[in-house]
Amino acid sequence: MSPSTVLSPIHGTASMLVRRLSDQLVSWNTISSMSTSIYDTAWVSMIAKEVDGVTKWLFPEAFQYLLDNQLPDGAWKHSSTQTDGILHSLAAILAMQQHCLKPERTNGSVPVDLDLRIAKSVMVLEAMLNSWNVGSSQQVGFEVLVPALLAMLEKHDVKLSFPGRSSLLAIYHAKMERFTPEIIYSDLETTLIHSLEAFVDKIDFDQVRHRVVDGSMMASPASTAAYMIHSTSWDYEAETYLRKTIHNSSGLGSGSVPSAFPSSIFELSWILSTLLEGGFSKNDLGTDNCEKLGFFLKTELERGGGTLGFAPGLMSDADDTARTILTLSLLGLEADCKAMTKTFELRSWFMTYLGERDPSFSANCNILNALLHVSDRMEYQNQIIKILIFICDLWDTGSVQDKWNLSVYYPIMLLSQCLYYLFQLLEGGHSLDIPPNLVETRLPIIFTQILTELLREQQSDGSWGTRSSHEETAYGLIALKCVSSSHWAPSISSKASESILKATVFLEQRSPKWRQAEYLWIEKVTYCSPDLSQAYCMAALKCPSPQQEDTLKSFHKVSSKAIQKYTGFFHGLPLFSNTPEWLLQLSITESFLVRSKLENHHVEIFPQRETHTQKYLDYIPITWVATNNTLLTKLDNNSLFEMMVLSVINFQADEYMEATITPLFQYNLQPIRDIIISLDTASSSQSNGNLTNGISNSSKSPITQVKEVLSKFITHIMTREKVQQAPPSTQQELRASLTTFLLAHITQIEDNTRLHKQSELPSNYDTPILSQRSYFDWVSTTSAEHTSCPFSFIFFRCLISSTKGKDALHTTRQKYLADDLCRHLATMCRQYNDYGSVVRDRTEGNLNSLDFLQGENDTEKKRELMWLAEYEREHLVLALKKLDEVTTREVMGRLRLFIDVTDLYGQIYVARDIGIWTKA
Numbered sequence: 001m002s003p004s005t006v007l008s009p010i011h012g013t014a015s016m017l018v019r020r021l022s023d024q025l026v027s028w029n030t031i032s033s034m035s036t037s038i039y040d041t042a043w044v045s046m047i048a049k050e051v052d053g054v055t056k057w058l059f060p061e062a063f064q065y066l067l068d069n070q071l072p073d074g075a076w077k078h079s080s081t082q083t084d085g086i087l088h089s090l091a092a093i094l095a096m097q098q099h100c101l102k103p104e105r106t107n108g109s110v111p112v113d114l115d116l117r118i119a120k121s122v123m124v125l126e127a128m129l130n131s132w133n134v135g136s137s138q139q140v141g142f143e144v145l146v147p148a149l150l151a152m153l154e155k156h157d158v159k160l161s162f163p164g165r166s167s168l169l170a171i172y173h174a175k176m177e178r179f180t181p182e183i184i185y186s187d188l189e190t191t192l193i194h195s196l197e198a199f200v201d202k203i204d205f206d207q208v209r210h211r212v213v214d215g216s217m218m219a220s221p222a223s224t225a226a227y228m229i230h231s232t233s234w235d236y237e238a239e240t241y242l243r244k245t246i247h248n249s250s251g252l253g254s255g256s257v258p259s260a261f262p263s264s265i266f267e268l269s270w271i272l273s274t275l276l277e278g279g280f281s282k283n284d285l286g287t288d289n290c291e292k293l294g295f296f297l298k299t300e301l302e303r304g305g306g307t308l309g310f311a312p313g314l315m316s317d318a319d320d321t322a323r324t325i326l327t328l329s330l331l332g333l334e335a336d337c338k339a340m341t342k343t344f345e346l347r348s349w350f351m352t353y354l355g356e357r358d359p360s361f362s363a364n365c366n367i368l369n370a371l372l373h374v375s376d377r378m379e380y381q382n383q384i385i386k387i388l389i390f391i392c393d394l395w396d397t398g399s400v401q402d403k404w405n406l407s408v409y410y411p412i413m414l415l416s417q418c419l420y421y422l423f424q425l426l427e428g429g430h431s432l433d434i435p436p437n438l439v440e441t442r443l444p445i446i447f448t449q450i451l452t453e454l455l456r457e458q459q460s461d462g463s464w465g466t467r468s469s470h471e472e473t474a475y476g477l478i479a480l481k482c483v484s485s486s487h488w489a490p491s492i493s494s495k496a497s498e499s500i501l502k503a504t505v506f507l508e509q510r511s512p513k514w515r516q517a518e519y520l521w522i523e524k525v526t527y528c529s530p531d532l533s534q535a536y537c538m539a540a541l542k543c544p545s546p547q548q549e550d551t552l553k554s555f556h557k558v559s560s561k562a563i564q565k566y567t568g569f570f571h572g573l574p575l576f577s578n579t580p581e582w583l584l585q586l587s588i589t590e591s592f593l594v595r596s597k598l599e600n601h602h603v604e605i606f607p608q609r610e611t612h613t614q615k616y617l618d619y620i621p622i623t624w625v626a627t628n629n630t631l632l633t634k635l636d637n638n639s640l641f642e643m644m645v646l647s648v649i650n651f652q653a654d655e656y657m658e659a660t661i662t663p664l665f666q667y668n669l670q671p672i673r674d675i676i677i678s679l680d681t682a683s684s685s686q687s688n689g690n691l692t693n694g695i696s697n698s699s700k701s702p703i704t705q706v707k708e709v710l711s712k713f714i715t716h717i718m719t720r721e722k723v724q725q726a727p728p729s730t731q732q733e734l735r736a737s738l739t740t741f742l743l744a745h746i747t748q749i750e751d752n753t754r755l756h757k758q759s760e761l762p763s764n765y766d767t768p769i770l771s772q773r774s775y776f777d778w779v780s781t782t783s784a785e786h787t788s789c790p791f792s793f794i795f796f797r798c799l800i801s802s803t804k805g806k807d808a809l810h811t812t813r814q815k816y817l818a819d820d821l822c823r824h825l826a827t828m829c830r831q832y833n834d835y836g837s838v839v840r841d842r843t844e845g846n847l848n849s850l851d852f853l854q855g856e857n858d859t860e861k862k863r864e865l866m867w868l869a870e871y872e873r874e875h876l877v878l879a880l881k882k883l884d885e886v887t888t889r890e891v892m893g894r895l896r897l898f899i900d901v902t903d904l905y906g907q908i909y910v911a912r913d914i915g916i917w918t919k920a
Contacts, residue, residue: 009511010538014275015286017531021268022289025296028312029214030248031264033531035517036256038076039524041065042091043197043225044242044257046098048105049234057105058239059246061255066092067111069256074120075128079519079526080406082128083137083146087525089125090149091222093118097156122158129162134171138403140524144198147172152200184208189315191353194218194260195524197226205230213313215241221257222524250530259523265300266310268293269323271535276330277417278478278539294331297324306339317353318344319363319404322370329373337374340367341383349390350383352404361394362402365414372421378431385434388422391415392442398636406520409464409475412450419447420482423552441597445637448590451483451492452629455499455582462502470510471518471533474540477503485546489563489589495582500545507537514538558592566591566622573907575900579630587626594621598644605712606652607660619908620647627900633893639799642720643901646795650788653713657745658844664702666753669746675707676746679714680739714738717795726798730807734798737791744785751782751847775852780827783849787833789826789902793818800894808891814883818895821879825902828872832906835865869906 024031045062048055057063070076076092078085096118103110111117137143147169150160181203183190192199193211205227208217215237217223228238245261247253272293275285282290300308301324307316308324321340328335344350344367352363368387371380394400395415402411425432426439454476458464465472477500484496514537515530566588570576576584595617624644628634635643665672700708717723718735726734784790797818801808809818834841834849838858841848855861880899884892 010541011280011284013534014280014284014538014542015289017534018272018275018285018289018293021271021531022286022292025292027248028264028296029262030244031267032249032258032260032262033267033529034250034258034260034263035079035519035528036249036251036254037221037259037525037527038066038069038078038088038256039091040221040225040259041251041256042088042095043222044246045095045255047225047228047242048102049239055105057099059242059255060106061246061253062257063095063099063106063255065251065255066095067117070117070121073124074117074122075124079517079528081137081139081526082132083139083142084519084525085128086125086132087139087142087145087149089121089128090146090153093121093125093158094149094152094156096121097153097158101156122160126160126162129160129164132162132164134164134167138401138406139522139526140403141195141198142524143168143171143175145195145524148198148200181207184211189354191218191315191355193315194220194223196220196223200226200230206232209233209235212238215239215244216261218314219260219262219311220524221245221261222259259525259527260310262311263529264311265297265308265320265324267529267531269297269320269327270532272297273323273327273330274532274535274539275542276327279542279544280539282331290331294328294333298328298333298335301325301328301335306336307343315353316343317363318350319352319360319366322363322366325370326366326373329370329375335370335374337371337376337380340370341380345383345386348386350387358403359390359394360403361391361400361411362404362414364390365411365418368418369414369421372418372425377425381432384432385438388434388438388443392438392446395446396637396641398634398638402522404522406522406526407465407469407472407475409472409479410520412453413475413479415446416450416479416482419443420485420552427552437597437600441593441600445590445593445597447483447486448586448593449637450479451488451496452583452586452590454480454483455495455586456629458499458502462499462504462506464503467518468506469518469520470507470514470516471520471528471536473503473506473510474533474536477507477540478536478543481540481543481545486552489560489582489585491582492585492589495580497545504541507541511537558589562592563588566618569911570622570626573904573911575904575907576626576630579626583629584626587629588622590629591621591625594625594641594644597641598648601641601645603645603649603716605649605716606656606709616651617648620644620651623647623901623904623908624897627904628897631893631897631900633890633896635800635894635897639722642722642799643792643796643898646717646792649713649716650792653788654745654786656709657749658846661706661745662749662752665706666749669750671703672706673743673746675703675710676739676742679707679711680735710742717791720795720798722798722801723795725804726801727805727807727810730794730798734791734794737794740785741788741791744782747782748786748847751778752845755847755851756845775849778847778852779830779849780823783830784823784826787826787830789829790822793822793825793898796895796898800891802890808894809887811886813886817879817883817886821876821883821899824872824876824879825899828869828876829902829906831865831869831872833909835862835869836909836912838862 021031041062044059045057045066047058049058066076070092075085076088078088096114099106099110100114100118153160181199184192184196184199184203185207187210193208194217196203196205196208196217208227209231211217212227212235215224217227221242224238224242228235242257245257246255249258249261251257272290276282300312301321303312304316307318307321309315309317310320318340321344325335325337325340343354344352349359350364350367352360364387368384368391371377371384371387374380377384400411401408405411422432422434422443426434454464458476459468461468463469463473464476480496480500480503484493484500488496514534517528517530518533519526519528521527521529563585567581567584570588571579571581571584598617598621621644624640624647628640661672714735717738718731723731723734797808809815831849838848838850840846849865850858850861853861853864855864876899883895887895
């Protein structure tokens with residue numbers, strides 16, 4: 001990479017930021033640029049203190065701040081999420097109710113319009129609760145905070161009912177089942193101390209005094225306020241802490257407070273490591289100031305025994321510990337990771353806090369980055385591999401949305417930095433024995449997918465994020481510079497360079513707004529940090545753009561000639577005719593990486609024939625990956641791979657029927673039909689673990705071998721995890737469709753046999769097959785069914801069902817329209833297939849659509865067949881339109897993938913026959 005050319009204005013700004021932070025170390029316990037919170041301010045406003053027998057509100061300025069910032073409709077500006085607005089409103093209404101009930105604490109009076117303010121706020125809150133998607137909330141502790149506040153408001157006769165209440169309370173009760181007050185009364189470290197307000201009426205606050213550190217309850221103003229309100233003895237240290245918070249936080253004495261104060265270690269380690277990792281040197285930032293900050297962080301790390309929290313003296317967490325270790329490593333200072341790994345390592349990942357139930361993607365990335373940067377990284381090779389596997393597994397589920405930041409580009413940035421540095425280490429000859437499947441396949445796939453995602457999702461103005469966010473754009477630009485550093489095809493490199501330039505121009509133009517509020521970071525409520533936002537923007541510009549001579553050479557070994565070949569072919573198909581070349585090339589690059597994974601994923605069901613190449617293995621990954629990359633609603637890697645495996649098996653099933661069943665049983669197929677029917681009625685409880693491999697055992701009779709193979713085929717499909725999670729009715733539907741698929745193959749073999757006999761009769765003989773069945777009957781039943789489309793569609797529905805025990809299409813109307821859609825799709829696909837496979841079918845004696853159609857020659861028949869296929873497409877489009885009217889956008893987006901891939905195979909067959917030749 002070469003030095004960036006847009007640096008001079010930001011060097012001075014960056015060094016000023018670091019100098020200011022260095023100067024603040026004199027009073028480190030006031031370092032914080034976190035935005036203020038209505039929620040916490042409301043709690044602080046409810047503290048009352050008795051002086052000389054008179055009880056007054058301790059912080060009237062906090063309540064005045066609530067009143068001054070209430071919007072005309074009764075709400076408060078809630079940072080970024082619905083949950084923010086709900087929490088702010090709940091706490092603020094509670095504060096107003098308290099002030100309304102006790103006017104004597106405010107010199108005997110309250111604002112004359114306080115009742116009206118409360119009424120407006122309750123109406124707005126009800127509207128927010130009625131539209132709240134409880135399951136999508138990410139905020140820390142919302143599942144205990146919201147129910148607790150609802151219960152407090154009910155004491156003031158404010159009773160709120162809403163659709164998600166039962167779901168919320170179910171989560172709340174499940175969490176509270178594990179709670180006992182002794183957890184808080186003991187000395188056991190727990191994050192519950194940060195949210196004591198959730199346990200009003202459930203704990204004795206006099207028994208938690210020992211939890212106070214530097215005057216606060218884990219640096220939470222709300223938790224500290226709840227403790228002060230409900231303790232019977234006054235805590236002057238806590239009062240001092242809150243006064244300091246009001247006057248030294250970003251509220252600057254206005255009465256407002258942030259959701260955490262101070263946040264010195266968090267902000268110092270994140271800001272400094274972000275700038276250094278972005279390419280700023282100690283000299284750029286000021287060597288003395290960097291060393292001063294580094295000494296502070298190193299001292300605090302040692303004081304904590306090798307771990308620390310977001311401020312000195314607080315409960316340790318892996319995130320701040322890792323970020324501090326990374327900072328020290330980037331400063332050239334030694335840091336020991338042993339305490340971090342010992343404290344936070346679990347069997348499959350690292351937890352952020354002790355007792356954490358759900359892992360954080362970003363925390364594990366930060367830990368990985370720290371381990372990669374220390375000089376003794378070889379000692380932590382097992383931990384590095386563990387995190388890499390965890391990251392790959394979580395990435396493949398599509399669940400990279402992080403618990404500490406709203407932006408999906410934040411974890412993507414962290415992962416991109418880790419992977420780029422890891423590949424740099426490997427290419428530099430550093431001793432890291434990473435398993436080949438990770439280095440050669442899984443990580444390169446992710447690297448490629450990140451680049452695709454960034455180039456796809458960039459806005460026209462060069463930004464990323466739904467609101468043209470400067471901080472999210474900084475995340476995206478840092479990530480893009482990392483993942484575009486590989487040796488990509490020219491069109492990809494050109495697109496990446498264009499994207500980098502657009503993002504650079506956007507950030508430069510937005511430089512006056514770098515410190516403006518963008519509520520991306522997650523605490524109890526979302527918050528912003530102007531210092532951190534500015535640091536990310538500067539790091540994004542400073543981070544050098546990739547240059548050809550410095551690209552990662554061994555990142556992936558996909559043939560550029562093969563990429564060019566398949567790009568040309570797929571670009572010529574209708575589905576991809578308007579797809580940008582760079583997107584097709586990225587998709588094909590990813591597909592070849594997935595192909596190697598597919599080859600190594602052995603599903604031994606059908607006996608393998610050695611005489612024929614499996615060219616469909618080239619096409620299957622491309623059809624699924626490229627189509628997925630062109631859609632707005634993308635399918636996760638796991639589900640996508642399941643469909644690729646199913647596609648491979650379906651090709652093999654077709655080959656098995658033609659190459660094995662036909663020559664052995666074509667004149668006596670009833671025993672095979674009996675086997676299929678018996679398997680349909682058999683129990684589907686057999687697991688994959690009990691299956692033998694797919695190699696035929698010559699000591700067994702042909703019938704026994706066939707039964708074992710078909711049994712394994714059905715069992716493999718029916719025992720997939722997502723199928724097992726589907727409703728029993730959907731499982732039965734899938735099993736019945738599988739049976740129909742296999743029986744259709746048997747009928748097709750019978751039809752082929754009759755066709756062969758017919759070819760031996762005089763040309764004027766009334767052919768048995770054509771006189772018995774109409775083309776419409778044949779193509780829409782037997783022929784459509786043995787395409788595998790109908791049963792694969794039901795299987796796909798199981799994969800895209802987000803809720804266990806529920807079908808993605810569960811209403812009568814949805815299922816009816818989906819079945820109609822699928823029938824037209826399967827028929828159309830068969831017609832396209834027959835159009836392209838006439839030569840193979842004629843050679844092998846397979847019944848083809850053209851055998852039914854009238855015409856002087858094949859050219860006329862193919863023209864007629866194409867007309868019929870387009871007729872089926874018209875009905876497919878109509879069914880799709882009707883289904884769209886009764887189905888969610890997310891489900892329809894995913895169904896579109898199946899439809900387009902199936903359609904794509906038809907388009908491929910029109911252009912090129914990729915079927916398996918079973919005869920020479």
